[in-house]
Amino acid sequence: MxxxxxxxxxxxxxxxxxxxxxxxxxxxxxxxxxxxxxxxxxxxxxxxxxxxxxxxxxxxxxxxxxxxxxxxxxxxxxxxxxxxxxxxxxxxxxxxxxxxxxxxxxxxxxxxxxxxxGRPMESPRITQDDVMSLMAEIVMDKAIRKQRLKVLYDEIDRSLAEGNQSRFLELTGEWNELRKMDFELES
Incomplete structure (x- = not known):
């Protein structure tokens, strides 16, 4: 190391x-x-x-x-x-x-x-396994974010129905952050 x-x-x-x-x-x-x-x-x-x-x-x-x-x-x-x-x-x-x-x-x-x-200036040898692993990680990250967005959407609806403003603001903040991350990754 x-x-x-x-x-x-x-x-x-x-x-x-x-x-x-x-x-x-x-x-x-x-x-x-x-x-x-x-x-x-x-x-x-x-x-x-x-x-x-x-x-x-x-x-x-x-x-x-x-x-x-x-x-x-x-x-x-x-x-x-x-x-x-x-x-x-x-x-x-x-x-x-x-x-x-x-x-x-x-x-x-x-x-x-x-x-x-470690050796930050040494360019690592990238193998096909590394690329596939990275691709799998990207797909998993996206799936996890997508699922979390669905859960947040339901929780936001529930907080609105219950009239819980503080919970609504907390959840929409997290939802906006995840959506922003999706937009950054897509651009």
Whole structure:
């Protein structure tokens, strides 16, 4: 995996990153702040651009990138809510977590390159299996989003029928975010 990055370097980078960038999912900042509070956990955090064949991964994006706002993957399950990732990390601090950050000019950023593990400049050999795996992941992500949109639509109707304005606003916010993600991926 390459040379180990020190906990103090990770802390310094995370603090710098949070001060310079706005995350698409604002809850990501409290996830990072939680990581900062636990050095044992930070030892298990790895910043990398190679998330393939990893048990626990995260994609975290800033508003200046086109990437998915937030994605947490554990084994074969994929989640888009930060809270699920937070609880998993809190309950399983002994597990390594591999994080890929997406922000403007990230591979030109010396602060990011200082904590990046692996070989970001080495172009990986892409096999047909890699392409098929990526295609399958894209199809699965789309199916999951489509199903979630259907569920949200029903829950929005129910909140309207019950006159629950706060629930309606919460659900429509999530629905709009998922629809926006679909439009970004289609364009």
């Amino acid at each position: 390459g040379e180990a990055v020190t906990v103090s370097a990770k802390k310094e980078f995370i603090r710098w990153f949070l001060s310079k960038f706005q995350l698409k999912k604002k809850e990501g900042s409290w996830l990072f702040n939680y990581m900062l509070s636990d050095e044992r956990l930070l030892e298990r955090v790895h910043f990398t651009d190679d998330l393939r064949n990893r048990d626990k991964t995260m994609i975290i994006s800033t508003v200046c990138s086109q990437a998915t706002p937030f994605q947490f993957q554990k084994s074969t399950k994929i989640y888009y809510d930060v809270e699920r990732a937070f609880h998993d990390i809190r309950l399983n601090p002994e597990e390594d977590v591999f994080i890929s950050l997406y922000f403007k000019d990230r591979l030109l950023c010396p602060q990011y390159l200082a904590v990046l593990e």
